Amino acid sequence: MSTSATSPVSAPPRSSTRPPVLEIGGLSVDYGVGDGAVRALHDVDLTLRRGEVLGLAGESGSGKSTLAYAVTRLLSPPGVITGGDVRYHPREGEPVDVLAMTPQELRAFRWQEVSIVFQGAMNSLNPVHTVRTQLTDVLKAHRPRMSREERTGRARELLSLVGISPDRLGAYPHQLSGGMRQRVMIAMALALEPEIVVMDEPTTALDVVMQRQILRQLVRLREELDFSVVFITHDISLLIEFSDRIAIMYGGRVVEQAGAADIYRDPRHPYSHGLLHSFPALHGPRRELTGIPGSPPDLRAMPSGCAFHPRCPKAFEPCGLRTPHLAPVTDTGTDTDTGRSVACWLNDDRRSGES
């Protein structure tokens, strides 16, 4: 049954040359309306390219899950999208505006084009239904023409895709281990061969051995099926290993965005630097680590200017007054675009920003 898994054989290396599949521009999200509104996302610009793994890192309250929900239009009240646009580029045809979709279009768009693996996915399976029922349910809703046998066949195929024996089709969620439940969730997300899979902390509840096993499987599936992944986690060392590009969020804004290796070698934003130095290293010399002083900002009382400045060791005069905007970083030596951007006054000579 599997419709064309059109993996372009001669795909160029996953770099900035690949076409975008999802473009987010100036996205803002509020929780609540009127005076009590809390702004959870400020002007987020982000591009997901075809076939890449985009890592989204940040602390709780940084807006990374809100971003995932906003992009899939799953934000439930009191969450309100107050501005910006989200454009989805299908393989053929014109880009479509996700935020302008009618409920009917949305129903077709979700899962077919963008699927999501939720935080604590282990517990998002329905405990009173078998794996078979839950996997075929997706197909029943989106592919009404499929016969019962075809659906079961596809469900078996999906299970083996994620490395679970198809015999477990009749199992209830409580009969599976945490790792297996997580893989069932991933199988479900891949059921309709979407272009984009959003994973919101998919492995946080698992231990490291299982986590690595699942991520390795994901990387392999990505090679096979050529979908793009938005990978949300607070574990930046995991992202550096598994993603192509990383966007780091703080206080509802993207503060730095660059290739995974670039961020690791040379973080430009003091917050990225702090995050990277909050993880004790497994190898190399043991050094005294301090983490980042203070605690994440309260969205109800955001600091003025750069949200990070009260915790920033390098804060200087403009930081408390004006908010820096995400600006491309140019290589000082060669004056070429490095493909990375950062929102920090330290890196901005033009001093552009709102006062």
Added chain:
Amino acid sequence: MSEERSEEHPAPPPGRAAGPAGPTSGTGTGTGTGTGTDESVVLEAEGVSKHFPVRRGARALLGGERRAVHAVDDVSLRLRRGSVTALVGESGSGKSTVARLLAQLHPATAGEIRLDGRPVRAGRGRAFRAYCRHVQLIFQDPFASLNPVHTVRYHLTRALRIHGRAGSGAAELEKALAALLERVQLTPASRYLDAFPHELSGGQRQRVAIARAMAADPRVLLADEPVSMLDVSIRLGVLNLLRDLKERLDLAILYITHDIASARYFADETLVMYAGRMVEGGDSETVTQRPAHPYTRLLLASAPDPDRVTGSSGDGGTGEGGEGGGDPADPSASEPPSLISPPDGCRFHPRCPLAMERCRDRTPPRFDLDGGQWAACWLYDTSPDVPAPGDARTAGTGRGAAS
């Protein structure tokens, strides 16, 4: 099951007394610090097991089989004054059960827990409270361990009163409260005393939980994943606070975690648990840099490590090596065993890339290695009665890989 128990139960004690298991205490700590050890050990567990009976249906009752979850089997550890011991393992390995056993929240099925060398078996009531004065537990989730309808003042006052440290009069109590908060770096105290838990951030809440534990002025702190629920940027702050308390108050700390990198950073000694048994132990630096047990190697190879991909050099590659343990393609593909009917012999053998014949039926004792490190793995058996030449060869490569 009962056969296995009766078989292996007598085995460990003689092993500890004279056999190959002895060296753990003999060579590791005995030579230089033999007398010092006994003084510095505050809390110790010896051969402690905990089995949770599984509720049986009618059919099993008739069949007469008695099933239990073997959460912890034959665990021995020592917590020393002014030192942090890390207990590392994946979820379900029994590490939290060990903490609860040490805190006397569960009675042990077998074995002995000793405080200052005296066996304790605190029940409830006064004996339990007296024990709590010395041994305090910190839980993983500060969102759940503080009562949402009470203020910080209530939580701390109650702890002080229970342990008789509230002093007499309001002024003394106020002073004690301020001192507690200052100890966990929540200053000024007046800003936090009348706050409710929901008004505090995760890190501040965990600090309040630590302050509550410190209200008893304990000598042992059992920290069960104290930072895994916290944001990464503030984890180190809490760990550094615990280290500071350890140094200033000469506390013995048991640090339970699944993050072996943080164990390397924070703990003096690291113990690794797998499926209810201790598999390796030793100085943190040695265990993380030269892991001996195949499970520890798997754990280290699975931990996220940015150096692996970015290819920056350093001793990263040599620590794991490129051999079996370095690339866990095979062992990680399976899952930890059921603890209701754990595998015979070494519990890791179904996943172990270096498993030998006797790993299947004989439980390995602790074998002592250099520098106080030990591993419960047949690879390190140096006794002459090695059964087959094939096994010996496997063991040889294993040793090579380890060093």
